[in-house]
Amino acid sequence: MAVSFRRLLLIVNGILIFTAFVITLIFAVAFTYPAGLKVFGKFYTSTYMNIGSSRANRAIDALQDGNTRKAFALLSSWEDYREGDRYFALKRNVALALARNLEASGAYQESADVIAPFVEEDDRDLVSFIVWANAAMELEDLKEDAAARITDYWARFPASQNLTELYFRKVYAWDDPAHARRLVDSHGYLNTAVGRGWELFWATDKGFSPNSRKQLEFDLTGSKMTTTIELPKGVLKLRLDAPPGQKLQISDLKIHLQNDPSKAVAENSFAFNMISSEGGVLKTSGGNDPFIVIDTSELASESPDPMTLVISMDVENVFSAWLRKRVEAL
Numbered sequence: 656m657a658v659s660f661r662r663l664l665l666i667v668n669g670i671l672i673f674t675a676f677v678i679t680l681i682f683a684v685a686f687t688y689p690a691g692l693k694v695f696g697k698f699y700t701s702t703y704m705n706i707g708s709s710r711a712n713r714a715i716d717a718l719q720d721g722n723t724r725k726a727f728a729l730l731s732s733w734e735d736y737r738e739g740d741r742y743f744a745l746k747r748n749v750a751l752a753l754a755r756n757l758e759a760s761g762a763y764q765e766s767a768d769v770i771a772p773f774v775e776e777d778d779r780d781l782v783s784f785i786v787w788a789n790a791a792m793e794l795e796d797l798k799e800d801a802a803a804r805i806t807d808y809w810a811r812f813p814a815s816q817n818l819t820e821l822y823f824r825k826v827y828a829w830d831d832p833a834h835a836r837r838l839v840d841s842h843g844y845l846n847t848a849v850g851r852g853w854e855l856f857w858a859t860d861k862g863f864s865p866n867s868r869k870q871l872e873f874d875l876t877g878s879k880m881t882t883t884i885e886l887p888k889g890v891l892k893l894r895l896d897a898p899p900g901q902k903l904q905i906s907d908l909k910i911h912l913q914n915d916p917s918k919a920v921a922e923n924s925f926a927f928n929m930i931s932s933e934g935g936v937l938k939t940s941g942g943n944d945p946f947i948v949i950d951t952s953e954l955a956s957e958s959p960d961p962m963t964l965v966i967s968m969d970v971e972n973v974f975s976a977w978l979r980k981r982v983e984a985l
Contacts, residue, residue, distance in 0.1 A: 684885075698726070704741060711745040715752045720814070726753040730769070738776050747773055751786060758790045766790035766796060777853075782943050783901040784808060785821055792825045812852045814972045815900035816941070849970045850875050852898030857890045881967040883913060888961050893949040897930070897939050904971040905930075905937040912948060913963040924950040 686962040714725040726749050733746045750769050753960040757766035767790040772978040784804075791801035802825065809815075856863045873880040886893075893910075897903060911919035929942035939945040954962060 657837070674879075677854055685939055700741075707742045707745050707805065707966050711749050714749050715973075718752055718756045723753060723756065726750075726756075747780075747783070751783065754786050754790065757785070763790040763793040767794065779852075779896075780943060781808070781812060781815055781818055788821060788825065810851075812898050812900060814849055814851070814903070815897060816902070817900055849903060849972045852879055853900075854896040855884060855966075856896070857886050858892045858894070859889045863894055878969045878971055879966065879967065880970050883963060883965050885961060885963045888955075890955055890962060891950070891952045895947045895949060895950055897945040897947075899943045900941055901939060901944065901972070902941050903939045906935060906964075906969045908937065908947075908968040910916075910951075910966050912954060912958060913965050916965070918954060919955055920949055920951060920954060924953075934982040 670725040710729060713751065714729045717723075717725040729749055730753070733742055733749075735741045736746050750773055757763075757769065767787055770783050770787045770790075773780060774787050777783070788801050788805050788808075790943075791797040792805075794801075805818075805822055805825060809818055812818055853871040853873065854868055855871055858864070858866040858867065869884065871882050871884070873882045892921045897905075908925075909919060926948040927946075928948070929938070929939065929945040930947060931938045931940070937947075951962075951964075954964075
């Protein structure tokens with residue numbers, strides 16, 4: 656018995672020594688060869704994402720053969736992933752594909768149930784909301800709530816073509832010309848739609864946070880949009896979120912200190928997501944999360960107190976022309 660205990664003790668000690676050696680080696684490599692550790696980290700992340708992408712693609716491909724089991728099983732195993740997690744976008748893609756598949760087969764309740772968590776997760780996710788609303792409008796117990804939410808979403812993002820089509824198709828009929836014209840006119844659609852649905856995030860040294868954001872209200876003069884916002888001290892970056900699901904053309908974007916217009920953000924301080932830049936014109940393509948990241952570190956260094964910034968730009972709504980023609984054709 657004593658011999659067995661001694662052997663067990665030796666094994667345990669050996670494991671502890673080996674573990675300590677591995678940890679020491681990792682720290683030694685991290686401090687001695689940080690670039691090598693960074694490469695390893697990228698390799699690990701890439702491998703991890705490739706595995707997830709492969710699983711998601713197999714589940715989506717199976718839907719084409721009428722097999723929903725893989726998608727349901729994958730969503731169940733990924734249930735705990737939330738926005739910000741690496742697999743969340745993959746999870747959302749699977750859920751969208753599954754929800755659309757279920758809706759097409761007439762399984763409206765299941766379709767709504769699958770996509771509802773993503774609508775609750777992000778109230779700017781128009782793609783998920785529209786998929787949910789299409790299914791919910793077919794269900795008696797959800798139809799009234801869906802109609803109310805469609806109306807609310809359209810009031811927030813009226814320049815989204817898909818959302819507007821859903822609004823008129825599900826809530827009001829296109830075959831009522833007088834009502835359609837009255838609705839559009841009373842909403843001030845063609846004049847004010849481009850100024851709605853914009854958000855601004857700001858970050859100090861801790862990065863962007865949902866707690867550091869504000870809905871923007873613009874003053875409109877023709878196609879010129881202007882707003883003023885006071886920011887706390889030490890803001891190093893801004894993220895200007897354009898309305899999702901809209902096709903906009905943005906030009907002459909300027910951001911400067913209110914008390915000194917000569918102190919402005921340089922054009923090379925902008926970085927874009929789901930926004931293209933062509934000949935000085937920024938274009939959103941109707942994506943779900945278009946935004947501009949703006950480096951304000953230089954302005955912050957010149958303005959030790961809380962900054963008051965003026966944001967101005969010319970914005971044209973490509974969709975306005977579509978809606979005008981649609982209403983005039985009634």
